[in-house]
Amino acid sequence: MYKNNIFYKIIKKKIYSDIVYKDKFFTAFRDINPKAPIHILIVTNFFIKNINNILPIHENILGKIFIVAKKIAIKEKIHKRGYRLIINCNKDSGQEINYFHMHLLGGKFLGSII
Numbered sequence: 429m430y431k432n433n434i435f436y437k438i439i440k441k442k443i444y445s446d447i448v449y450k451d452k453f454f455t456a457f458r459d460i461n462p463k464a465p466i467h468i469l470i471v472t473n474f475f476i477k478n479i480n481n482i483l484p485i486h487e488n489i490l491g492k493i494f495i496v497a498k499k500i501a502i503k504e505k506i507h508k509r510g511y512r513l514i515i516n517c518n519k520d521s522g523q524e525i526n527y528f529h530m531h532l533l534g535g536k537f538l539g540s541i542i
């Protein structure tokens with residue numbers, strides 16, 4: 429039941445989180461266990477479990493997530509130095525929370541992951 433999901437509770441403000449951005453489709457908040465000086469999670473306001481559950485009707489809305497990421501990067505002043513966007517899907521990626529989200533990481537040299 430997605431209503432028990434921690435990210436859903438954060439969106440609904442049932443659990444506190446440091447929310448840095450909100451609009452009709454997305455909420456963004458700081459990761460509780462940051463892997464970089466700036467580590468923000470951008471989540472959909474409606475439930476999608478992970479990339480495997482994305483449907484054609486989500487196409488237009490999910491395209492906007494890049495605009496949101498860019499806006500936050502500018503607000504956090506990391507856009508010029510650069511940043512990384514990550515979306516995990518299922519076990520091999522290490523997806524821990526079963527609620528679609530994009531990680532925005534920056535504020536230091538992140539190195540290479542591949």
Ligand code: 5GP
Pocket residue numbers: 434445446457458459460461462469515516522523524525526
């Ligand atoms: P995943 O591995 O699912 O892609 O990433 C989940 C992320 O959510 C992790 O980086 C983890 O630190 C973060 N996280 C887990 N629980 C909470 C929470 O209660 N609040 C916040 N702000 N972040 C959380």
